[in-house]
Amino acid sequence: MGQIFSNAWQKVFKYPRINIIVVGLDASGKTTILYKSKFGEVLNSQSLFYSYETVDNRELSIKSWDLGGSDRSISSLYKRFYENVQGIIFVVDSNDRYRIEDAYYELDKILKDNQLNDAVLLVFANKQDLPEAMKPDEIARKFKLYDIQGRNWLVQDSCACMGRGYGISEGFEWLLNEIHKKNERKFG
Incomplete structure (x- = not known):
């Protein structure tokens, strides 16, 4: 797997498998981020309806749904992968x-799902080169993240296409x- 996970990578392996989902609207950069972490490079991709990508090994499982079109009901497919998820990566086209309101609507539905109550949230504010x-602060306000209590979150500025x-x-x-x-507190 690419070097994307740096020092934090070694710490997590003494705990049970980590499950992370990558979600967001179409064309936000989910697949580019996933390919960057999986292969260390950008591969061209386009979703006509939806595609599914995964990075999977003994210790870490990252599932990414890349949903095309504007049918909000398709996001119900995400729920298939909510069980035992410890991290949510939501990618937004900054x-x-x-x-942006559609992106907020989708993230809000995800965060309200009881299966994801304990999941840590990372929002990639992607395409910062434009x-x-x-x-990130503007996105955090638009997503009402400052109102969230009991969930660790970060909005990280990013540009998946730039360099590494x-x-x-x-x-x-x-x-x-x-x-x-969280695992330290849970498993000691």
């Missing part, structure tokens, strides 16, 4: 102001460290 991109993936390794490291802390 430049897509037109659909001139009209919303900054600006902000990607920092986001994954934060997420894995937060999961590690």
Whole structure:
């Protein structure tokens, strides 16, 4: 697996398998981020309806649904993968102001699911290289994250297409460290 997981990677392996889901609207950069972490490079992809990608080994399972189109009912497919999820990665196109409310709606539905109450949330504010991109604080406000209690969250600025993936390794490291802390408390 790529070097995306750095030092946090070794800490998590003394605990049971970690399950992470990657979700968000179509064209936000989910697949690019996943390929960057899996292969260390950007592969061109486009979802006409939906595609499913995974990074899976003994210790870590990352599931990514890349949903095309605008049918909100398709997000119910995510629920198949909610069991035992410890981390949620929500990818948002920071430049897509037109659909930021749709992105909020999808994230809100995910966060309200009881199976995900204990999951740590990482929001990748992707496409920060674009001139009209919303900054992480603006996205946090639009997603009402400051109102959340009892859930660790971070909005990480990122650009999956730049070099090694600006902000990607920092986001994954934060997420894995937060999961590690929760596992320390849970498993001692």
